[in-house]
Amino acid sequence: MEMGAEGDMDKASVEHLYCCGAVTELLKFGPRDLRRTSAKLLFLVIPGNPGVVGFYKTFMQTLYQSFGRRYPVWAVSHAGHCNPPDAMDMVEDSYVTESRGVFGLQGQIDHKLSFLQQHVPRDTRLVLIGHSIGCYIILDMMRKDPGLKVLKSVLLFPTIERMAATPHFRVPGHESNAMYMGGQEMRMVLERDNATIRHNLNKLVFYYGATDHWCPVQYYHDIKKDFPTGDIRLCESGLRHAFVLDAGKRMADMVTEWLQSDLKDL
Template sequence: MLKADQMDNRTNDPQRKFIYCSGAVTELLQFGPSRLLSEHKVLFLIIPGNPGVVGFYETFMQMLHSLSGHPVWAVSHAGHCAPPDSMDMVEDASAAERDDVFGLNGQIEQKLDFVRKHVPRETGLVLVGHSIGCYIILEMMKRDPELKVLKAVLLFPTIERMAQTPQGKVMTPVLCQMRYLAYLPVFLLSLLPDSLRALLARLALSGVSSLDGCIVPACVELLSGDCAANAIYMGGQEMKKVVERDNKTIKKHLDKLIFYYGATDHWCPVSYFHDIKQDFPHADVILCEKGFRHAFVLDAGRQVAKMVVDWIR
């Protein structure tokens, strides 16, 4: 049962704001209160995959908030959003380059910076990661043992051997050796008007029969300015740096972790599910039986949100 204050906080209207976090523009999507007070004991915080556009997760978040009654926030990856006219992509270009804020390590530090500045220490966190967001969550828990993590739900987790996966073998040359060639079409797409980018997104996703309504606007945002280029840059680092599974951190926090693996996930093959089950036989590791794709937000955000709330309960 939900408490009265939780019932009052539920709303279907998301709030969006842009802030600087670790010196880079960051988009925040919020369901429920936009500022946490002492009575807010739990926050669901979404750590996205790559691309880290929070708009992709709107329906998923809406259902999480509706079912749980708790605030649900998502924080974009640094530079994976089109800044408003009043903001630049970074506050200080030299500092952003020095700290590699758009790289994988920079993205981890950006999430920790956000939590430290915007989430009270007494607020319990339910961290929900998707894809590379799962790797980021494990790193957050490793780097800041003081984080008050109640549960961490890792959806379609890319936490090991990314370059060796079927999709990784295809994408590693594109993201690493041919990254600068990939920037050209991304730049040309960013010059198109929003309506044409939306049309191209619908065409590209025409094979998804029940495409979620939040996806096309998020695609339009992704193809604006430098967002997609920053996503490509981050992806290249993922292929190089996500190699060995962090068994030490997993073992330390095993009682807080829930893993959900896809049955046909080319970024995280079923063999990885069997491997982690063998290494951690008592872990909460689940194999999808519903046929959800790695990019579940395309058409199954509501269904996955219901599962997440059931697991937490």
């Protein structure tokens, strides 16, 4: 392969579409349409809040390159967590978005399931990568749709319990949709979903921060005690909760190492 062609492959494509009636931004490395490719596995990143996919570009590009460009790596924004292009409005159908509560936490979970249903063939194997509230979303996706062909879910700096009790409580983001979702997180993310974790333990990797004010180290010790055989890790690299701002490549290198054995036989 010529260097120029390889460089083109490493460029991300950005798309905007309506999902559940709300504008949604996609960031994609590799094939843009899974129905026109032989790819049988997709890496899908579910972001934190605000759910802006551009923050994950370095992280995603590193993953794509690390696995030899064999697997597409996509990220899907949260509904309404992006600036729509000139030809699109924030909302395509206000009745749909309001009736389905798409901008709330449960609505965002259904939004991700709808995206998969509409754009990812059902037999595609999935590596789901969640960050912060994206980890809560992934666990609930796995609970609601146990038929998803999840090979592994990697949960980075997971906010999956007792959010309102964290020492640095604040509503993230500056735009109204992010703040609305953040307020719901504080009310709804209470108890850890141990039943879903237990049922899927061999598919889950947890990575807790050592100085994460959104998810104190005590939460790591608690889940480690409850699931002693789980793949539950504590950061030893000094990464912060918002790792995407300055350590996307380092985080992707670690995730690559964790997944090598799971992907080697595909």
